[in-house]
Amino acid sequence: MFMNYNLAFDSRETDMSEQHATPVDTVLALVQRNSLTRLVGEALEKLILSGELSPGSKLNEAALAERLGVSRGPLREAFRTLAETGLIRQEKNRGAYVREIELAEAADIYDVRAGLDATAGRLLAGRITTAQLALLREFAAGMQRAAATNDVDAFHTLNLAFHDRIVEMTGNVALIDVYRRLVKQLALFRRRNLLAPRAIPHFADEHSAIVDRLAAGDGPGAAEALYQHAQGGRQRMLRDGELAAMPAAGEKHA
Amino acid sequence: MFMNYNLAFDSRETDMSEQHATPVDTVLALVQRNSLTRLVGEALEKLILSGELSPGSKLNEAALAERLGVSRGPLREAFRTLAETGLIRQEKNRGAYVREIELAEAADIYDVRAGLDATAGRLLAGRITTAQLALLREFAAGMQRAAATNDVDAFHTLNLAFHDRIVEMTGNVALIDVYRRLVKQLALFRRRNLLAPRAIPHFADEHSAIVDRLAAGDGPGAAEALYQHAQGGRQRMLRDGELAAMPAAGEKHA
DNA sequence: ATTTTGTAGATTGTCAACAATCTGCAATAA
DNA sequence: TTATTGCAGATTGTTGACAATCTACAAAAT
Missing domain, CATH: 1.20.120.530 (GntR ligand-binding domain-like)
Known part of the structure; x- marks a missing residue:
């Protein structure tokens, strides 16, 4: 029952130090230790800090959820974390935006x-x-x-x-x-x-x-x-x- | 369509300064401006800081959701906020606990x-x-x-x-x-x-x-x-x- | 007696559907 | 023309159901 999560967008992986572990090991350990919400949060944080999602960008829940291969639930929980971290801004009934800092x-x-x-x-x-x-x-x-x-x-x-x-x-x-x-x-x-x-x-x-x-x-x-x-x-x-x-x-x- | 939220546990209200507004006004304004997640988060924070939920306490999702008259979704989102604030600690598949500080x-x-x-x-x-x-x-x-x-x-x-x-x-x-x-x-x-x-x-x-x-x-x-x-x-x-x-x-x- | 194994219940993780709200555009009225 | 009103679609808020995991206790094996 491995869902096909798509939390890394591009081919370059985050950490090559454990490259020799079998794919099953890495995926298993990853999903077993970290909750989907945490993985989504880290993926989003990477996207934001890398500039791929630039300040002011609208974060559409359905679109992002599909892009990440996850339902909206974990995504929304990740949003709360990022909002508290100060990386995104949430408006009721308006959505989430990458924070702009003047x-x-x-x-x-x-x-x-x-x-x-x-x-x-x-x-x-x-x-x-x-x-x-x-x-x-x-x-x-x-x-x-x-x-x-x-x-x-x-x-x-x-x-x-x-x-x-x-x-x-x-x-x-x-x-x-x-x-x-x-x-x-x-x-x-x-x-x-x-x-x-x-x-x-x-x-x-x-x-x-x-x-x-x-x-x-x-x-x-x-x-x-x-x-x-x-x-x-x-x-x-x-x-x-x-x-x-x-x-x-x-x-x-x- | 007014759900019967139960976000204040005891009779003493949080702020008496707007006591003269009609109940409809206050409830309406409250629910319209603040999301349910935010209200739940504030209610939980109050419970924790007041000591009613003491450090180390297990926060059962279903029980708390029913107690607050809310479904588990907003409650879980509030958990994420509180976890980032440092008031609770979350373990995957184990639940949330009021943070203990030594x-x-x-x-x-x-x-x-x-x-x-x-x-x-x-x-x-x-x-x-x-x-x-x-x-x-x-x-x-x-x-x-x-x-x-x-x-x-x-x-x-x-x-x-x-x-x-x-x-x-x-x-x-x-x-x-x-x-x-x-x-x-x-x-x-x-x-x-x-x-x-x-x-x-x-x-x-x-x-x-x-x-x-x-x-x-x-x-x-x-x-x-x-x-x-x-x-x-x-x-x-x-x-x-x-x-x-x-x-x-x-x-x-x- | 002690350890291991297996099951039942409880709890959390995830999802998809429904309800409420907002946005944009067209139709209408001044 | 300009402002207002009223949909229709899109988006977010909330919920309940289902799946996965954990916990506790009892049964079995050593």
Whole structure:
């Protein structure tokens, strides 16, 4: 009784690490451990974060259900999860839409994220291990290389991983959850992809400084460095956003 | 076509301010604006936060659906929302349970909350209005009175409102959402109800100091005061939990 | 006595049908 | 022409039924 679920749209699979397991094993384990609702939710999240479903898109229940090979029930439950995560917006009797995040909203999220980064740094400085430090230094070195070669994409990926790891290393599940939720929401704000290449070396240096503070066990220092670092990103985003929007007069941002 | 929903379990209603509207008006407006899923979710949240459904309780779908006068569909959707909020825990084919938060977990949440409080203070100090300041001073004064009369319940209520208002006054929706989510989760940890009466005056003084920093437009100072204030609450909780082995986080806040 | 196996009941997962609501367009009236 | 009204189709909200899974207890085997 294997229903023919269609939760991956394209041929490239999500994780090749378990490629050698038989198809039955993977499908069986997948469906047995994760509920259909969870699988649908992850599939939708992937579609949204990859941009395949762009902000503002209407999410038609019947169409999506058929596309995913699932009935509307699990899909609607997945919608509730995504709505709570902040990736979609639901209106009664109107349907669900991929959330649109405007500049001011993204700036607000950035403020919260900056605070979380600072909290992570303060927590981690007191308990970081040498192995963890080595890993972070590796990330920092990789970003220095990316900066030297002007590899914007590599830098961007490493940058996300670097900050995620810092948060993850705290072991504080509540912090990790909240942080990742906000990062996902920020990913909806696609305008910031214009990572200015000449700003990259500066950020790379800041990363190294952050690792130094963590290595020194300087909680407040790491917190401050991470906070200012995030605020720098926020400012850059605001500058780029205002340039793109080009308002006639100065925008009102409290 | 009015179904007989039974979303309020006991006679005391949630909000008496619109008592004079006809029943038809209220019910109509209620059901027309809010989906059944949302109403069910709010009803469940109330039951959980009030303790009527205590942590660890099994949430039987059929039983709860009948109790609320609703079918299982909306109830399950509400479950998804509550699970994402962190108030319930869902296991595949096993059901939903009111989330149990242990001491270490609550301490972690407190660390995040402390960081959010600090962020709120830093943001608010730069933009707080005199009217908002007056309101906060009113809260602070009320808590001083509660401290003087050893009115623990009143102090507790005002304390929650005070901190919620500070966060709310920032106008940062992302911050408000995250903060309230964490506060709700902490409410599941009921052991901290043992608010030691002799500690109350100290907290009341700290509140006044916080308002002073906000009034002075001292962002870092307000952040630091709020952070230390929250850490104090965390430490007290840990002491009461008799597991003071948890290390305190850094002292200073960037 | 202890462990294993098998069944019955209860519970959750999924689905498809029906009801309620919204949207867009055409017909009508001013 | 312009605004209003009234369908018809599409979409979401809700429900009850059926399938899959789990739990508990009893019977059987070691």
